[in-house]
Amino acid sequence: MKLKYIYKYLIVAFVAVLQCACTSTEADSKFDQTPIERLNIKEKELNDLLLSSPEGWKVVYYTDSTQLGGWTHLFKFLPDGKVDMASDFDGDTSTYRSQYDIQLGSSVGVVFTTANRIHLLSQSDNYPTAALRGKGHLGDFQFFYYGQENGDIIFKTNRNVQELRFVKAKAQDWTDLPKNTPIIEGITGGPTSPLFRLLEINDGSALHLYDFDFNANARFGTATSLDPASNQIYNLALSFTPIGAIAKPALVVKGQKLSNFVYDSVSDKFIATGTGGVSATIKYTNVPPTLSDDYKILLPGKIYARFGYYVGDYVEDAPTNSQLFVNELTAINAALPEGVELTSIQVYLNHSLGNFIYYTFAGGPAIFHYINVEEDATGKKIILKHKSWNGNPTAAAPAFLANFDKHLVNNNGVYVKKESFKLGYTNTVYTFTSASSSFRMTTWQLN
Amino acid sequence: MKILKRYKAIAIITGAMLFVACAHEDQPTESQLDFSQPNKTELDKWIDTSFLDPYNIKVYYEWNQNLVDNTRYLFPPTVEKVKPALEIVKKIWIDSYTTIGGENFVKKIAPREFVLVGGMNLNTTGTRTLGLAEGGQRVSLFQIDYLNKNSRPDVTEFIHTIQHEYVHILNQTKPFDEQAWSKLTPSGYTTSWYVEEIEDSRELGFITSYARLNIYEDFAETASTILTSSEAEYDAILASITDPEARANIQKKEAIVVQYYKDAFDIDFYALRDEAQKNTDAVLGN
Numbered sequence: 001m002k003l004k005y006i007y008k009y010l011i012v013a014f015v016a017v018l019q020c021a022c023t024s025t026e027a028d029s030k031f032d033q034t035p036i037e038r039l040n041i042k043e044k045e046l047n048d049l050l051l052s053s054p055e056g057w058k059v060v061y062y063t064d065s066t067q068l069g070g071w072t073h074l075f076k077f078l079p080d081g082k083v084d085m086a087s088d089f090d091g092d093t094s095t096y097r098s099q100y101d102i103q104l105g106s107s108v109g110v111v112f113t114t115a116n117r118i119h120l121l122s123q124s125d126n127y128p129t130a131a132l133r134g135k136g137h138l139g140d141f142q143f144f145y146y147g148q149e150n151g152d153i154i155f156k157t158n159r160n161v162q163e164l165r166f167v168k169a170k171a172q173d174w175t176d177l178p179k180n181t182p183i184i185e186g187i188t189g190g191p192t193s194p195l196f197r198l199l200e201i202n203d204g205s206a207l208h209l210y211d212f213d214f215n216a217n218a219r220f221g222t223a224t225s226l227d228p229a230s231n232q233i234y235n236l237a238l239s240f241t242p243i244g245a246i247a248k249p250a251l252v253v254k255g256q257k258l259s260n261f262v263y264d265s266v267s268d269k270f271i272a273t274g275t276g277g278v279s280a281t282i283k284y285t286n287v288p289p290t291l292s293d294d295y296k297i298l299l300p301g302k303i304y305a306r307f308g309y310y311v312g313d314y315v316e317d318a319p320t321n322s323q324l325f326v327n328e329l330t331a332i333n334a335a336l337p338e339g340v341e342l343t344s345i346q347v348y349l350n351h352s353l354g355n356f357i358y359y360t361f362a363g364g365p366a367i368f369h370y371i372n373v374e375e376d377a378t379g380k381k382i383i384l385k386h387k388s389w390n391g392n393p394t395a396a397a398p399a400f401l402a403n404f405d406k407h408l409v410n411n412n413g414v415y416v417k418k419e420s421f422k423l424g425y426t427n428t429v430y431t432f433t434s435a436s437s438s439f440r441m442t443t444w445q446l447n
Numbered sequence: 448m449k450i451l452k453r454y455k456a457i458a459i460i461t462g463a464m465l466f467v468a469c470a471h472e473d474q475p476t477e478s479q480l481d482f483s484q485p486n487k488t489e490l491d492k493w494i495d496t497s498f499l500d501p502y503n504i505k506v507y508y509e510w511n512q513n514l515v516d517n518t519r520y521l522f523p524p525t526v527e528k529v530k531p532a533l534e535i536v537k538k539i540w541i542d543s544y545t546t547i548g549g550e551n552f553v554k555k556i557a558p559r560e561f562v563l564v565g566g567m568n569l570n571t572t573g574t575r576t577l578g579l580a581e582g583g584q585r586v587s588l589f590q591i592d593y594l595n596k597n598s599r600p601d602v603t604e605f606i607h608t609i610q611h612e613y614v615h616i617l618n619q620t621k622p623f624d625e626q627a628w629s630k631l632t633p634s635g636y637t638t639s640w641y642v643e644e645i646e647d648s649r650e651l652g653f654i655t656s657y658a659r660l661n662i663y664e665d666f667a668e669t670a671s672t673i674l675t676s677s678e679a680e681y682d683a684i685l686a687s688i689t690d691p692e693a694r695a696n697i698q699k700k701e702a703i704v705v706q707y708y709k710d711a712f713d714i715d716f717y718a719l720r721d722e723a724q725k726n727t728d729a730v731l732g733n
Contacts, residue, residue, distance in 0.1 A: 003451060004450060004451050004454060007451065007454035007455060007457075007458055008454065010458050011454065011457055011458055011461060014458065014461040014462065015461070018461070018464070034479060036479040036480060037479050040479060040481065080486065081485070081486070098525070098526065099509060099526065101509065101510075103511075105512060111510055111512075112510070112523075113509035113510040113511075113523055114508070114509060114510070114523050114524065114525060114526045115522055115523050115524055115525040115526075115528075115565045115592060116525075119522035119523070119565070119566070122520045122521065122522045122566065123520070123522065123566050123567070124519065124520040124521065124566060124567055124568060124569035125566075125567040125569045125575075133569065133571055133573065134519075134520065134569045134570055134571040135520045135571075136520045138520070139520070141510070141522065142510070142512060158512065158517070159517065159518075
């Protein structure tokens with residue numbers, strides 16, 4: 001009987017196994033293909049798509065609109081894993097060839113695998129603001145494929161997961177790219193461009209002025225209202241085209257979105273025009289947007305004051321020294337005989353000897369430029385007027401000094417500003433800015 | 448018994464059915480994974496014959512996010528910069544060790560992977576990471592795009608990185624006399640080495656400021672600095688140190704390095720230094 005039970009149970013067990021074997025444990029497949037098949041299809045789809053545009057793709061890459069502008073890139077993908085590329089990152093808009101690959105990361109994407117123009121945005125040692133040290137321009141060069149929309153390819157960047165659109169390029173985009181350069185130079189300015197920028201907003205009924213602090217390397221600017229009653233601030237992240245600048249996100253004035261700033265090379269202005277008289281204008285000015293009474297300590301009747309710029313000292317590294325000032329300084333030394341070098345420029349006011357600019361030299365005698373000081377109360381500046389060179393009223397300006405000196409001594413005057421920063425020592429820092437040129441000298445107050 | 452027989456028969460039939468049920472399994476088809484070899488460029492072929500085939504070292508120069516720190520803003524090298532950099536590696540590092548240590552030295556002890564990065568690895572503190580050695584297997588070399596083959600300071604800095612990382616790999620194979628080393632300048636180590644001037648560090652008995660991170664970096668810096676300096680240059684470094692105790696400590700460290708190479712690998716360290724210098728001159732002379 002025992003054996004009978006064993007067989008009985010064995011049969012029950014067999015039947016149970018048979019029953020279970022017929023139970024389908026497989027879930028219904030949501031897709032016709034396996035995941036790997038679908039990834040392979042996706043990779044091929046992306047590669048075919050990238051190769052499909054005969055003139056390649058145009059990409060305006062805003063890496064982070066909260067602190068950086070956009071850089072225009074053109075990509076032309078070639079069948080053997082090569083890619084031709086150009087960008088307006090700097091003045092070199094030529095086309096270069098490198099390699100690309102379709103890779104599987106967190107999704108299928110395109111990777112620019114060897115260095116080319118797109119990688120200029122990812123140089124850790126080339127950063128436009130101090131906060132971005134070690135991070136460059138926050139650029140990615142691995143983009144994940146998220147599909148298509150109206151012929152554009154939608155990607156997301158690898159690190160910052162931002163949407164990036166590849167738009168079909170036309171032949172003209174390639175010929176137009178170098179035309180971005182003069183526009184960029186227009187907003188960056190040269191050594192003689194005025195030092196200050198303004199954003200002028202017309203809301204259709206009134207003009208509002210903003211101090212526009214623009215970082216050309218970051219392609220990003222912050223406009224702060226000059227109206228003491230307003231604390232309005234606008235951020236502008238710009239990219240460039242052959243005719244102007246594009247702000248992203250757009251500047252909103254009276255509900256109108258202004259993004260297309262057209263460059264007028266004659267007036268050197270970038271103007272975005274809306275309807276009903278609404279407009280926004282970025283323009284240059286030699287007049288500091290905010291004026292102070294700091295100049296008053298230099299006026300006649302005040303106590304003796306002395307300011308100095310010293311070659312080779314901390315004051316030389318001040319960011320407030322303008323390029324024109326640096327160029328003029330270099331020009332002085334270039335014009336001096338061998339062995340003679342300018343060592344300092346000092347401004348003496350209300351001294352027992354009078355008012356004078358005191359130039360000192362290594363390997364040569366110092367030069368006194370005696371001046372009279374007048375106030376321009378409306379313009380909030382001082383006007384330095386020529387009196388004599390070394391006490392001789394008929395002597396002409398020394399040839400090597402004349403160009404430099406005329407930025408300080410002229411009828412248009414000089415703006416004086418007490419700066420909030422220090423340079424190496426505890427001395428107060430003052431800047432002298434020409435009202436008629438982009439000349440700005442940084443000095444220490446010496447007494 | 449009849450019942451038992453019947454049960455037996457049923458059991459056999461059911462068992463047979465179970466086996467038959469398994470006979471119709473789907474057989475696996477061809478793999479969907481893409482195993483095809485990508486087309487090799489001239490550069491790829493050159494790397495294979497110069498590094499992969501003789502030394503079993505794989506060189507990655509195309510970007511692969513799995514091989515680099517994704518939080519850093521780095522970029523791959525320009526293709527044209529890869530071969531000149533690798534020629535320097537081959538000539539100054541591999542050839543020098545091969546000549547002095549023997550034909551199979553680098554074949555036996557070497558990183559198995561080189562990762563080349565075009566950009567600079569700048570830290571937010573302002574320091575630069577020139578190279579990384581991970582687990583003795585992979586060495587990452589940065590700034591390939593910045594390397595000027597005709598500039599001695601450039602080549603020296605670049606090869607210093609490789610020599611430094613290779614010393615770590617040698618140390619991982621055979622440890623140096625850590626006890627003796629740690630007794631020499633125990634108080635000079637600091638994690639904020641990067642704010643220290645090299646002259647000050649030398650006055651404390653360290654060959655570079657980075658050597659002050661810990662004894663392992665100290666050993667690697669001491670060995671690699673000697674390997675990348677000529678005898679006269681190294682003597683000049685020693686002569687520039689005013690504190691006699693600091694100078695003596697650097698020389699004691701040098702002695703431990705020399706002894707380590709002799710005991711662990713039977714290598715005459717000074718002969719290796721001279722060979723590396725000869726090869727550096729040859730690279731710069733090209």
